[in-house]
Amino acid sequence: MTTLTWQPEFALQQPRMDRTHVEFVELLAATENASPGAAADAALRALLEHTQAHFEQEERWMGQLGFATENCHSMQHANVLQVLREVVSRHGQEADAALVRHLVAALVEWFPVHATMMDAALAMTMAERGFDPETGALRVAPATAAPAIAGCGNAACG
Numbered sequence: 001m002t003t004l005t006w007q008p009e010f011a012l013q014q015p016r017m018d019r020t021h022v023e024f025v026e027l028l029a030a031t032e033n034a035s036p037g038a039a040a041d042a043a044l045r046a047l048l049e050h051t052q053a054h055f056e057q058e059e060r061w062m063g064q065l066g067f068a069t070e071n072c073h074s075m076q077h078a079n080v081l082q083v084l085r086e087v088v089s090r091h092g093q094e095a096d097a098a099l100v101r102h103l104v105a106a107l108v109e110w111f112p113v114h115a116t117m118m119d120a121a122l123a124m125t126m127a128e129r130g131f132d133p134e135t136g137a138l139r140v141a142p143a144t145a146a147p148a149i150a151g152c153g154n155a156a157c158g
């Protein structure tokens with residue numbers, strides 16, 4: 001049983017991020033429940049497309065907030081996307097139900113940790129700075145010559 005369902009602790013009080021995460025959980029469930037073959041292939045491609053936009057959105061916000069490009073949050077996104085792209089490409093050549101099961105199980109484990117640590121730290125930074133994700137405007141300007149935020153903003157992450 002690998003199904004991930006939405007949990008109250010996933011909500012980070014950042015409406016756009018929360019909406020995107022609800023969609024991610026739904027697309028992951030759709031991938032898990034898709035029939036092997038063409039339906040699984042379509043579900044995987046929808047998950048990949050959504051995840052690319054999901055990560056690009058967070059990385060755009062991190063850039064606007066002054067995070068360094070090579071921060072650990074973005075690097076984790078890159079690793080997940082690489083795996084997802086590989087699975088989509090291999091599945092496209094030869095539909096493989098075990099491949100999909102392994103991917104879903106890995107993402108079911110990954111998402112709660114990522115959301116409640118890295119995404120939560122980003123959401124907190126957004127709130128602290130009064131960041132408007134629609135316009136990129138900051139209500140609280142960063143200190144002049146403030147160094148880039150090298151980590152993900154999570155105290156547990158060096």
Ligand SMILES: [Fe+2]
Binds near residue numbers: 021054058115119
């Ligand atoms: Fe996220």
Ligand SMILES: [Fe+2]
Binds near residue numbers: 077
């Ligand atoms: Fe993230």
